Amino acid sequence: MDFSTQKQLHIAVFPWLAYGHIVPFLQVSRFLAQKGHRIYYVSTPKNIARLPKLPPNLSSNISFIPLSLPQVDGLPPGVESTSELPIQKVPLLKKAHDMLETQLAEFLKSSPKIKLIIHDFCQYWLPPVATQFGINLVFFSILNASTNAFWSSPSNMLGKNRRSPEDFTVVPEWMDYPNNIAFKLHEMVSHRECEDTISDAERYETMLLNCKFLAVRTCYEFEPEALRVLSRINQKPIVPLGLLPPSLSNIEGDSAEDENWEALKKWLDSKQEKSAFYVALGSEVNLSQELMHELAYGIEKSELPFIWVVRKPPLVEEESVKNIIPPGFEERVSNxxxxxxxxxxxxxxxxHSSIGGFLTHSGWSSVIESLGVGKPLILFPVGSSDLGLVARLMHGKKVGLEIDRNNVDGSFTSDSVAMSIKRVMVDPEGEQFRANARAMKEIFGNIELNNKYLTEFTRTLEII
Known part of the structure; x- marks a missing residue:
């Protein structure tokens, strides 16, 4: 595209305060800046400080706008993102985030060139502010099309037809193609713990009603049916902007991380091809000690090589962290x-070639990373948000297997963990998962395809 004739857009970008949102919003910002547009990336100081440094060629087109997060009773001082909180305290972060309205309005007033805001699901108070300054809104959902279609409904999402947790455990009738996209009861109950007095559904619906279009983190090659449904039920343009796969070449670690990688690489190099599996439950999942122990016993019973990243739960004393893993576990599996x-x-x-599978909490970003390198999934959706829906989608597409759990209380056995790991990694009947995951690399790891979607998204913004 010839940017000598293309008018430069001034765009504010405003993600929710969760790392899984902050990073995709930055990826989109970088692409738009590369295309010559002027980006104002709005977040809080701590979240901005965590972001990877921009390449010099983009720094003149992206400004970071820090808004200081107001204090809210019960929210620990200095906390600015969901990864620093147990799920029960996330409503307090939503409350603090809602109080950014005045600061944002002041910033917009001082930046009259901004005529577009790319926003998240959370900012239900944004439409009147945008109207006041003559700004158009574009809703970027970091969720896939299936999840968006599940949450949307033909004009009556705001609790009129789905009130109780049980109502969310069935596939919605508007998703009129073969699928298994629904929550398990225990997932819906735990999701309610992170909701404020204004529910996520209300926030989402308000943003959807007031935006020019909905941009979704997916592509037609992966979810044609869900995109069709989404377009049909929302009287609103739906624009897939691709999967935003990370590029290995973009990952610049510091020297300490490089040293860390050297030791890891040596360990991985010593293993046979596709013989080991990787375990990571994301930055925001905190399982109870009992469930962590059950998971550990399952990993042990699989008798396969593994790397397990264990993170300290937020706001937990160091002493308690020692017991997250069963005593003696590390010694027993050390070989x-x-x-x-x-x-x-x-x-x-x-x-790495010796990794043959990923035991994941089913976060959409993690799934994209795994399928981008063709690795099948052992799906273990623990935590709230859309994790259960992503797990059902991947299980249905046969690129992974969901670990069997009790629908009501979410309990599981170490045997079901071991069985799922072995089936995905080595059993002959798991070959379908392995082959399908390898094939997905053509979509999920295809930078060219995904840039094509981002280019189309950019054109749509320019037309507005």
Whole structure:
């Protein structure tokens, strides 16, 4: 596209305060900046400080706008993202986030060139502010089309036809193609714990009604039916902007991380091809000690090599962290298993030839990373949000197997964990998962395809 004739857009970008939202919003910002547009990335100081450094060629087109998060009773001082909180305290973060309205309005007033805001699901108070300054809204949902279609409904999502948790455990009638997209009861109950007095459904619906179009993190090659349903039930343009796969070449670690990787690589190099599996439950999942122990026993019973990244739950004393893993576990598996505490270079690990599968909490970003390098999934959706829906989708597409759990209380056995790992990794009947995951690399790891979607998204913004 010839940018000498193309008018430069001034766009504010405003994600929800969760790392799984902050990073995709930054990826989109970088692409738009590359295309010559002027981006104002709005978040809080701590979240902005966590972001990877911009390449010099983009820094003149992206400004970071820090808004200070107001204090809310019960929200620990200094906390600015969901990864620093247990799920029960997330409503307090939503409350604080809602109080950013005044600061955002002041910023927009001082930046009259901004005529577009790319926003998240959470900011239900944004439409009147945008109207006041003559700004158009574009809703970027970091969720896939199936999840969006599940949450949407033909004009009556706001609790008129789905009130109780049980109502969300069935596939909605408007999703009129063969699928198994619905929550398990225990997932819906735990999701309610992170809702504020204004529910996520209300926030989502308000943003959907007031935006020019909905941009979704998916593509037609993967979810044609869900995109069709989404377009039909929302009287609103739906624009897939691709899967935003991370690029290995974009991952710049510091020297300490590089050293960490050297030791890991040596361990991985010593294993046979596709013989080991990788375990990571995301930055925001905190399982009870009892469930962590059950998971550990399952990993042990699989008798396969593994790397397990164990993170300290937020706001938990160091003493309690020691017992997250069963006593004696690390000694017993030391000849074939590696337990890492803290950060790990997930993409580099997944891309290594000796990794043959990923035991994941089913976060959409993690799934994209795994399928981008053709690795099948052992699906273990623990936590709230859309994890259960993503797991059902991947299980249905046969690129992974969901670990069997009790629908009501979410309990599971170490045997079901071991069985699922072995089926995906080595059993002959798991070959279908392995082959399907390899084939997905053509879509999920295809930078060219995904850039094509981002280019179309950019054109749509320019037309507005």
């Amino acid at each position: 074939r298993g590696l337990v890492l505490r803290g950060w790990a270079p997930q993409l580099k690990i997944l891309a």
